[in-house]
Amino acid sequence: MAATVDRTRVRVEDGSSMGRSYTASSNKRAGLGAERRGLTTKSFNIDDDKLVLDSLPAPNLNTSTKADILAYFLNSYDLNSSLFALLKNDSVFYMKPDVLRRPLIFYFAHTCSVYANKLALAGVIDDIDPYYQKMFETGVDEMSWDDMDDMQDDDYAWPTVAESEAFRQRVKAAVVEVINAMPDPKEVPITMDSPYWGLIMGFEHERIHLETSSVLIRQLPIDCVRKPVTWRDCPFRASTPAEVPKNKLQDVDATRVVLGKPCDFPQYGWDNEYGKRVVDVPAFAGSRFKVTNAEFLPFVLAGGYRDRKWWVSPRGDDEGWRWASYRNATHPSFWVATAAMPDFIGGTPELPYQKDDGHARAGTGTEFMLRVELDIVPMPWDWPVEVNYHEARAFLNWKAANEGLAPGQLRMPTEAEFHAMRDDPCPFPEALTGKRFAGQRAGIPADPEAAERMVATADAVKAPPATVPDFGAPAPVDASIEHPAYQEDPAAFDVVMNPVCPGNTNMKFHSPSPVHLYPPSTAGFYDTHGNVWEYVEDHFAGLPDFSIHYLYDDFSTPCFDGWHTMMLGGSWVSTGDESSNFGRYAFRRHFFQQLGFRYVRTTAGTKEDFPGQATVKNLWEGMGDISQQVTDGYATAADKLAVVGDAPAVSALGAITLADASTFPRRLADAVATLYAKAKAPAAAAAADASVLHLNCGAGGVTMQLCRHFSNVVGTHHVEPVLRQARLLQHHGQLEYQRLTEGILTTTALVNVDRDIDRSRAVYVETCVSELEPALKANGGKPFDAVVLDGALTQVTQPLDALKSLRKAGVVAEGGVVVVLSDHSWNADVTPRNSWLGGFNMNGEEVTTRDSIVRHLGSRGLYEFVEAADVPVLRCQDARRFTLELIDAVALRKGAEAPPRAAAAAAAAESACA
Template sequence: MKYIADTINLSKGTVEEKREQIKNYFLQTYELDEKLFDLLKDKKSIYEQPNRLRHPLIFYYGHTATFFINKLIVGKLINKRVNKHFESIFAIGVDEMSWDDLNSENYTWPEFEEVKAYRDEVKKLVLNLIDTIEFKMPINWDTPMWVILMGIEHENIHIETSSVLLRELDISHFGKKELFTYCTEYKNEYPKNELLDVSANEVILQKDRKNPIYYGWDNEFSYHKAQIKEFKASKYLVSNGEFLEFVEEGGYSKLKYFSKDGLKWLDFSQAKMPTFWIKKDNKYYLRQIDNIVPLPLNYPVDINVYEAEAFCKYKSEKLGFEVRLPSEDEYYRLYDYVNAENKEANIGLKYFNQTPVDKYNFDGFYDVKGNVWQWSITPTYPFDDFETHPVYDDFTTPTFDDRHALMKGGSFISLGNETLRSARYAFRKHFFQHAGFRYVKSNNDYRTKLNDNVYETDELISQYCEFHYAQEYFNVKNFPKNSIELLKPYLKDVKKKRALDLGCSVGRSSFELAKIFDEVLGIDFSANFINVGVKLKKYDNLIYKIKVEGEIFEDKSVSLKDLGLDKVKNRVEFMQGDACNLKSIYTSYDLIFCSNLIDRLYYPQKFLDDIPKRVNKGGLLVLLSPYTWLEEYTPKSNWLGGYYKHNKEVKTLDTLKQNLNKEYELVDLIDVPFVIKETSRKYQHSISQMSIWKKK
C-alpha cells in the first residue's frame, strides 16, 4: 500500500479542497496507528510494558485519541469531554521527562474493547469538526484547523515511537501475518565507507508563523542562519557490518570510548552490542519490528547517541584523525548540497524496515534522508525568537536541557512533518528510535551544550520567576513564601507527610512546603512552568530575563541555596496535570494547597467536585484567589462568583461554602497581598483571599 507520506501544503487550494485533504490525511494516520497493534497475536499483549521507562502499549493506543480531545478543549474548539477518565489516564507520560509517573502499578488500564470504542467516538468527533470548522486560507498556527493538524502530526510521531516499543516487545507476542511491505535485500557483506567532500556554503532556515506552507512544531519557526566551512562526511550511514568491527574488537568494554554519561548508560544497560542485535550460537541476528532475520551487514545500525559517540572515538583511532557526529547545521548543509528534497528515499512507509545503505543514492552520498534517523551532536535549542504554541506549550521546552539530542532526516516509517528538512525532533541520548548515524571530519564550530547556564527566555515564565523568587516590591512580602508562612500556625495539628501544591506555577511554594512536609508534589497544567522547578532541582541555579522597558531586558538569577531551599529540594517532585481532570493516583494528602488557581480554571466546579475527596481526614484544603474571573480563562457560565443570579449577588466565597461546608470546616480567611512586576515601571498589585478548610 502506498501511503500519503508528505504533509499537506497549507498555503494553496480552496477551503473545501483542504477539508478533503485533511480528512484523508487524518483517516490514514488514525487507522495506521491502529493497524500497528494488529500485528500482535492477541490483544492481551497490548498490556505488556516492553520498556520499563515507558508505559504499557495500551497507554499509547489510547493516548493519541486523548491528545485530540485535550488539545481541542485547550484550543476552545470543543467544550465537552468524551470520557473524563480516559482523558486523564491516557493524557501524560509519553516522553520520558523526569516528572512523568511511569509506575505501571499505579494504573488500572481499561479493556481493549473499551479503548477501541473510545477511539471510534473520537474519530467521529474529529471528522465532524473537519467538515464543519470555519477557517480561511492560508492555514497558519492561529487557524482553528491547526489544532486538528497538530493532532494528526502528533499521531504520526506515535506511529513511529509505538513501532519502536513493539520492536522491544518479545517476539512471541506477534502473529505471522504480514500487514506491510518488507525489504529483503539482506547481505552478509557491506560497502566500505569513505569520507567525501561537502563544499562550504550558507545554511538558512526560515519558517513563518503567518504563512508556514507546511505544518510545523514551535521549535521550527523563525529565522536561523549559519556559515558552514567545507567538511567531509561519510558516504554511507554506518552499517551493521561497519559497526560489527567495533563490537568484535570489544568496543563496549573499552570505557575510554564512552562519555561520562555514556558510562552511566553502559553501567545501567550492561550492553555488549546494539539493543536490536541478538547473538545465538556465535551468529548475529537482527530484531526488526515483528520478525527476526540473520543480521544484514548491509543495513544501517540502530543505536543511541552514546554508542554512536563511542564508535566515532574508535573510528578516529583507526583513521588517525578525529571524526564525530555531524552538527545540525552540517546536516542541513549536506542536505542542500545533494538536493535531498527531490531524491527518492526509504521514507514514508515504502518499506516496514530498513534498506541497504547503498540502495538510495543522493549524488554520491547515500540515505541523506530516510532509512534511519541520523543522530547529531547538537542539543535541542531554541531559535532566537522562539515562541511556544498556546495549545501545546510543552512540545519542545522540556527538551531544552542538554540531555536531548536532535535527530535529522527521518526513518523508513516517518510520515508528514517528520519527512521535512525543517523538522527538528529530539530524543534523550539513551533512547532508541530507528536511529543511526553518519560521521564527519570537520573544523566547523558546533555547540555541545544548550547554555553554560540554565536559561529561561520566555517572557511570561520569566515574569513568574520574578514573582516567585525575586525581592519584595513596595514593602509587599514575597507572595508564595508569605502564603506558606501565614499558613504555618494552622498546620500544628495536621500530619506532615504528604502535600500537594496544585497550580504550583514555577515552584516556589512547593519548595517552601518541603521545609514542613516529608513529600511535596507540585502539579501545574503548563509543562513550561513546572520545568523551572525541575531545572532548579537539577542545577540549583536559573537565569531568566525580565523586561525593563520595550525591548530592553536584564538578566536575573535565582539560587535555591541562596534561598535556603537546597537542602529540601529532594523532597519535591514536579508533574504536569490538569486540575479539572486529575489522575486518580493523586490522593490521600495531608494538605492540598491551591494558590491563585480557581479563577484560572476552565471548569472550576469540576475541580470543587473532585479535589476535596483527595484530602485526608483532619487535613487541610487551602484556596487562595483574588477572584478575578475573566472569560479569557473561564467561560462565564462556569464562574463560581462575580455575577448576579435572580437579582442577587453571587460571590465566590459563598459558592465555596456551599460546596465544602458538608465535609469541611472553614477555619479562617486571610487577605494576602501580592505584586507582579511587568516592567521596571509597571506592576500589578492584587489581594488574594486565603480560605483555610479543615476536613471533618
C-alpha cells in the first residue's frame, strides 16, 4: 500500500470536481420514479439497541493511537448510518426532501464516494468502484433556487438501497484496512502533508453530511421517519412565550480579534480555516440570546411573511422577497401550522412549504407546533428559532422599524464580532479576546458531570421537568489564572478536543435546547458554542495566506462567490471540526440548516454601505474601479478595443468597424431582422408580414429602423417624457432639441427620421418591460412574431421579471423569435447584486449574462437558443465624451406552450410514506 503522494494524479479543478452541480439526464429509465415511490421494503435497518447516537471528541493528531483513529472513523461512519436507518422504507431513499437537492440515496453513499476518491487521489488505495465513485461524488449544492427544473430526473437510475449499501461496506472495509496498516500517529503525526490527511478529511466530510442529511430528513413528511427509544430530544422547554427570558443587548468594548488557525494545530481543518486576519472591532451591543421562537412569533402573527417591505434592502435588493414569494412562505420552515390555522399553511400543491402543515399529528389546536428531527412536538418557545438568512433579515427589518430604529441599525454580527462575543482563548498573541480565562472552557456548566448525567437519564426525557435546571454560573474570572501557552497545550485552544464540549453540541441532545440552558461566555453571551448555528454578515471568503489543499481543491473556493453567507458556532448535531473554535462554514442564503441568528445594534448615525462594513471584507466591493484603472493604464489598444480597431473585426453578422457603431439604430434593426430570418420556424410569418414588440424603446430610434423590416412595430417605454419625443419624431419626421455640449451648456440641433421609413407602421405604448398587457392590446390582442428586449436587463431592479414576462402564454407566437440585447454592464446602484443575471461566480463556476438568458428562457424547453451576435454601439454623452459598447444580441426561437406541471408526482412521493 502506497505511503507517499503521487502528485501527478492530483486532479485540478474541472467539471468533475466535488461540490459542482450537474444536470445531466443520462442513465434514465421511464417509469422508474413511480416504481420506487411504491416500494414498501426496508433493505437497510439497524436495531435500536445498535444505533450509534453519541459522538466521540475529535482526535489529537499528534498524540492519538491507531486505535483512537479507528474508533473515530467507526463512530463517524456509524453515526451517519444510524441516521439513514431511521427512514421508514426504501421508497424514502428516492425522495427529494428539497426539490432542489439530490434524493437521499445520493447522500447515503456520497460520503463513501469521498473516502474512496480522496484516498485514491492520495495514493493510499486503488479505486474501489469508479462508476459509483463518480455517480455519488458531485451535486451537493444547486445553482439556482428559482429554477423549478429538478436537479435530477425522478427516473434517474440510481442503484438500489442494497447495492448502495454494498458499495458502502466495501469502502468501509478499505478504510479499516488503511488505518490498520498506517504508521501510528504517536510515532508519525498526521499533518496536512501526510497522505493520511485524506483519511481524516473523509471523517470530517462525513460529519458535515451527518448534519446536512439531518436537515434533509427533518424536511421529510413525518410519516417517512421513525423515532427510536434511544433518541434524545431535549426535555426542557417553555410551554408559553411568557415563560421565555427577555432578550437584552449586552455591550462589548472595542477589542482586537484574530481569525485563523495555526497550520501546526493537531486537529483537522478545512482550507478556509488557515491563515490569519487581525481585526480591530469597534464597540457594539449584541443580543445575549439567539432569537427564540417566542421572540420571532409577533413577526409571524403581524403578517411579516406577506409584507414585501421587510424583505427588501434599502438598496432595493429583493432576493429575500423573491424567495418568500417562490415558496409562498408563511412561517419558519420547521414550525407546523395545524389544520385549524389555514392562513398559515403556505407553499403550493407542487411545493409544500412545510410538509407537515395540517398533519393529524400536529393536532387541532390553534398554536404552532414544531417539527424536530423525528417528531412533531408542542412549540418550545425558549428554543432558538430556525430560519434562513432571508427570514432573519426580514425579522430584523421589522423589529428595527417597530423599535424606532433606522433601517439597517439592527443586523446580524460579523465574524469578528461573533468571536468577540464568544471570547475564547486565541492561539495568536495579538488577540485581545480570551484574556478573561477563568480556569474552565467558556460555556461549560460548573458541574459538567451533572449535566452529562441529566442527558443520559431516560426518565428525564420521558417526564420533562417544568423548568430548566440550574447548571450553575460560570466560575468567576480570576486574573491570576493564566491560560496555558499555545506551545504547551494546543488542544486547550479548541473546545472540540475536550472530553466535554461546552453547550448543546456534539450530540448531547438530538434537538435544540433552551437558549439559556448553558452558562454564557465570559463576555456574557449564551450559546456561542452549539444549539443551532448562527448567521454572520460576512460573505464566505478565505483568510490572508489562504491556499487550497491538493486533496480537495474545491471545498471552499466555489463558495467564495458572494452568494454564500457565513455561519458559525455549530449546532446540536455538529461534531468534529464543525464544533471547533476555528470552524468556518457557509451556505446559500435560502438554504435551511439547524441554523438561527442573534443580532447586534449599531450606534445611531453609523453609516454602513453594506452590513458590518467596519469588520467585513465584502467580496463585491471595489472590484470594478480597480479593474478599470488598471485596464486604462496598462492594457494595449487591442485589448481595449478588441472588436473595433484599425482593421475590421468579424462577428456573426460580418465585418464591423467603428463607423458602424455610430449608426447603431440601423445596425441593431438590421441585426434583429437577420436573426429573425435565421431563427424563426419555417411556418412563422416572414418579416414583411410580422409584428414585433420593441421593449425599452427609448426615443424610438431603433423602433423606426425596425419599420424597414416589419409590418407592425410596437415600441414601449416606462418614462412618458422620453416616449413623448418618440411620438413627436414619428408624427413630424423631425425634431429640434437642445443637445448637451458641456456641463449644462447646450446647442440647438435638428434630427430627422429617414425618409424611406414608413413611420405609420409604429405605435408607442407607455408601460414597463414586465407588464406587457398594454402592448398586446396595441397588437390587437395577438401574440407577437418577434420581441426585442433592448438593453433593459441592466437598467431595472429585477431583470428576471423581464425574462419571465416573455415566458407568459400569448406574448410570443409559436415559432416566433425573442432577441435580447444587452451590454452586460451590471451596476449595483441600479440592480442589486443578488439580482444580476451574470457577471459573477457561483459555486465555483462563472455565470455569464448570456448563459442566464438562455437558461431562464429555455427552461422546460420553451425557448431554443439559435444564435448570438455582437453589435457595436457608439453613444454620445456630450461634445467630448463618447461611450463605445458591444451589444450582445441573443436570439431564441419559441416552441410549443408547455402544459402546467402536475402536482400528482409530488403528492405521490409524499403519500408513499403514509
